[in-house]
Amino acid sequence: MKIKSYYSRTVEDAMAAARQEMGPDAMLVNSRKAPLEVRHLGEYEVVFANVGVAVAPAEASLNLPGERAEPFTVPQAPPGNRLSTEVAELKKELEGMRHAITRTAYAPTQWTGVSPDFSDAYAALTAAEVSAELAREIVQAAGDRLDGQGLAPGRATPKTHGAAFQRALMEETASRFTADATLGRGPATPRIVALVGPPGSGKTTTLVKLAVNYGLAARRPVLLLSIDTQRVAAADQLRSYAAILGVGFQVLETVSSLAQSIEENHGKELIFIDTPGLAYGDLQDSESLAHFLATRGDIDTHLVLPASMKAADLSRMVDAFEILRPRHLLFTKLDETGSYGPIFNEAARSGKPLSFFAAGQRIPEDLEAATSERVLDLVFSYAGGRTRSAA
Ligand SMILES: Nc1nc2c(ncn2[C@@H]2O[C@H](COP(=O)(O)OP(=O)(O)OP(=O)(O)O)[C@@H](O)[C@H]2O)c(=O)[nH]1
């Protein structure tokens, strides 16, 4: 297999150059804004693969269309590591191909020759793992907005069109999700927040971060409750934090005792409920918790999901957890990924507001309130060619 990067002003230009040089089977594997240090070679780095052409292993070449290819050698791994390195590289290639296939399935051929802004925006969104369909809708809607303003390509100068298009693109993206970093379902106290989600998604850690930042720091009386009784010593983690923080803590075995505890603690301002991690297959067995959360009009349930989870699995989780009627989506582990499109996909698809983001293990620092600006920044950060920490 031959893999090559092309640097050019638009993805289409790179495609034309690749097809000319590698033949009609050249397949687009990945595209991104070129990193700053090589931006002088072209706005975009577009990677193509040609499955039919064999090259020496661990060797690839980078070149600019029309220039002589400058081969560079990938550093050889020590023999012991070579197999795992090759497997990792193969996985990366397959991942790239998966993206390319998804992208070409919705190939926006109607934009060919319209304006490079359209295909550039589409490439940036899909590179951030915004779903191909959603990316296409957003780009098309941004273009339609400009048509309405008389700024369509051809009628406006490329510069005016470019700036107006970027603005329309941001507005279209922003119109598809909401951010709402509130705790509780109204001004009445106690404000009751339950965190639910798959095992290990960061519920307990995030609950403590929330309790410190929005309870203790503001001198609000806080109570921590746990109904995580399924695993031995499951509640111990939260019990230790409650002791360190000096806040009230109870472990409840049933939803009726949970209801009773809430009743008895109506003098608190904030009550946080920690729940057991529910794997996909366990959800059907969580009927009593599901019924409790779905029917209590005073509990604000946040579905806690790791941003590092694969996009398709995230969608599956959001759908499966609907049985608990979460009102917010809360994403953790933003520090463990560089592609934030899936966060946006789920917010757009479910219509549920994004509440908070966690980007690290530190308690209480690694927590931030979700805002529209932050989400736009995350979604479009990939277009800058960077993978970044959300801290
Ligand atoms: N890198 C990173 N790790 C995190 C983040 N949030 C939580 N973790 C870590 O993820 C692991 C699991 O966190 P928990 O808070 O115990 O997760 P949980 O959802 O309560 O887990 P269960 O109760 O077992 O379902 C711990 O090691 C946390 O420190 C985050 O934002 N970034």
Ligand SMILES: [Mg+2]
């Ligand atoms: Mg937990």
